[in-house]
Amino acid sequence: MIGFIVAGLIIGALARLFTPGKQKLGLLATLLLGLAGSVIGGTVANLLGTGGIFELNILGFVVAVIASVMLVGTAESISARNKRSINSH
Numbered sequence: 001m002i003g004f005i006v007a008g009l010i011i012g013a014l015a016r017l018f019t020p021g022k023q024k025l026g027l028l029a030t031l032l033l034g035l036a037g038s039v040i041g042g043t044v045a046n047l048l049g050t051g052g053i054f055e056l057n058i059l060g061f062v063v064a065v066i067a068s069v070m071l072v073g074t075a076e077s078i079s080a081r082n083k084r085s086i087n088s089h
Contacts, residue, residue: 004038005035007034007056008031008032008034008035008037008038009030009034010034011034011035011037011038011041011064011065011068012030012031012032012034012035012037012068013030013034014065014068015034015037015069015071015072016030016072019069019072019073023072023076024076024079025076029075033068033071033075034064036068036071037064037065037066037067037068037071038060038064038068040063040067041060041062041064041065041067042054042060042064044059044060044063045057045063046060
């Protein structure tokens with residue numbers, strides 16, 4: 001469990017590093033998005049037969065980082081849209 005949390009933080013931090021622009025995400029959001037990306041990466045790797053969902057492997061790690069980059073971008077987009085909506089009223 002601790003390893004899964006550490007992996008989520010690492011993957012989330014890498015995702016923020018690879019996402020263009022400055023993100024206004026906190027540590028908890030980074031962790032949660034990294035964990036979600038880890039699950040997605042593990043699932044894809046498992047479906048492709050390269051390892052289990054919670055097993056660390058190269059393909060799962062790469063897919064996890066890519067999924068987390070997309071999740072960070074989506075979270076930033078939603079956050080920006082909500083701020084614009086609040087400021088316009």
